[in-house]
Amino acid sequence: MFDDPQSPAWTPLLEAAWRARANAHAPYSHFQVGAALLTASGDILGGCNVENAAYPVTLCAERGALSAAVAGGLRPGGLVAAVVVTDVAQLTPPCGACRQALAEFAGPLPVLLANRTTRALHHLEDLLPHSFTGRNFL
Numbered sequence: 001m002f003d004d005p006q007s008p009a010w011t012p013l014l015e016a017a018w019r020a021r022a023n024a025h026a027p028y029s030h031f032q033v034g035a036a037l038l039t040a041s042g043d044i045l046g047g048c049n050v051e052n053a054a055y056p057v058t059l060c061a062e063r064g065a066l067s068a069a070v071a072g073g074l075r076p077g078g079l080v081a082a083v084v085v086t087d088v089a090q091l092t093p094p095c096g097a098c099r100q101a102l103a104e105f106a107g108p109l110p111v112l113l114a115n116r117t118t119r120a121l122h123h124l125e126d127l128l129p130h131s132f133t134g135r136n137f138l
Contacts, residue, residue: 002081002110005119012044013037013083017114018048020061021085027051033092035061038081039068045069062098066105076134078137080105082124085114093127103131 013036021034026049047064056058062096086092100129102124109124
């Protein structure tokens with residue numbers, strides 16, 4: 001279902017990510033990012049980047065979406081798919097902190113990167129090999 005970047009299964013996630021991106025607060029970088037996550041319960045949650053004058057306080061779109069998912073009941077292992085959208089030519093993967101945060105709640109996770117013309121499918125385990133999660137404590 002999520003093994004082809006052109007699959008129609010991605011459409012609701014892409015729409016949610018673009019909607020979220022439209023609300024991004026990026027007055028300093030002007031780099032707006034949208035993300036959407038699909039949970040095992042079928043919920044799609046969007047997030048956008050929220051910059052702050054104190055840059056370390058900035059929240060990435062992926063972690064914003066993840067926070068909404070956790071607030072809605074997401075538990076580790078409950079992520080099914082993720083989308084990240086930007087308007088720049090170079091597709092933009094999640095930053096390292098977002099990769100680590102997503103890994104805590106995902107098994108194998110397809111991650112679609114997209115802009116207005118291009119899509120590329122990756123897998124979280126390839127973007128963050130040998131991740132450290134709560135599973136390491138078992």
